[in-house]
Amino acid sequence: MAAPPQLRTLLLAINALLRKRRYHAALSMLKGFRNGAVYGVKIRAPHALVMTFLFRSGSLREKLWAILQATYTHSRNLASFVFTYKGLCALQSHLQGETYQVHSFVAAFLGGVLVFGNNNNINSQINMYLMSRLLFALCRLGVGKGYIPEPRWDPFPLFTGLLWGLVLWLFEYHRPTLQPSLQSSMTYLYDDSNVWHDLSDFLIYSKRRPSE
Numbered sequence: 001m002a003a004p005p006q007l008r009t010l011l012l013a014i015n016a017l018l019r020k021r022r023y024h025a026a027l028s029m030l031k032g033f034r035n036g037a038v039y040g041v042k043i044r045a046p047h048a049l050v051m052t053f054l055f056r057s058g059s060l061r062e063k064l065w066a067i068l069q070a071t072y073t074h075s076r077n078l079a080s081f082v083f084t085y086k087g088l089c090a091l092q093s094h095l096q097g098e099t100y101q102v103h104s105f106v107a108a109f110l111g112g113v114l115v116f117g118n119n120n121n122i123n124s125q126i127n128m129y130l131m132s133r134l135l136f137a138l139c140r141l142g143v144g145k146g147y148i149p150e151p152r153w154d155p156f157p158l159f160t161g162l163l164w165g166l167v168l169w170l171f172e173y174h175r176p177t178l179q180p181s182l183q184s185s186m187t188y189l190y191d192d193s194n195v196w197h198d199l200s201d202f203l204i205y206s207k208r209r210p211s212e
Contacts, residue, residue: 029083029086029090032079036075040071040074041071041075044070052066052070070121073120077115077126081115084107084110084111085107089107124179167182188206192207195207
């Protein structure tokens with residue numbers, strides 16, 4: 001069935017507006033907000049679902065509410081950051097009449113402080129995710145620019161050994177310094193595997209059921 005004339009007229013007007021270059025910066029901010037919200041849901045919802053049902057206690061309603069809260073917070077923050085970042089980049093370019101590399105850093109710095117500056121579990125996980133990738137990228141940039149000599153051998157095995165050695169040392173002897181979700185994962189892997197009573201909690205379940 002064909003769309004009503006009023007709806008067709010409205011869609012034509014909206015599409016004409018979207019094609020106008022003079023509104024590109026503002027529309028880019030809106031689409032960035034949309035994409036940030038969608039991507040936040042895609043990333044956080046599956047992760048929150050798995051981690052909540054694996055490690056969180058409470059009723060089904062409490063678990064579902066925790067999943068919704070985590071997903072909403074991640075989605076909102078990512079959408080807000082993209083919106084803020086694009087807006088500040090556009091503002092700087094407009095004021096200076098040209099785009100400079102420093103605009104990206106300044107916009108992201110301010111957006112990061114405003115949106116991700118609150119020290120909570122969601123923001124901590126996002127920031128740690130970025131930090132690991134940032135360190136890799138800066139090392140590659142340093143090698144590419146000639147600031148860091150290119151290794152004559154593959155450093156990845158040494159890096160891997162140091163990484164796992166340090167994280168297990170921290171887990172065994174300085175556990176509170178690790179992020180809570182990492183503590184939960186490592187407790188399941190390394191502590192819960194030290195305890196069993198019979199075949200049921202040795203092979204089938206990680207822990208003996210309360211009724212038993």
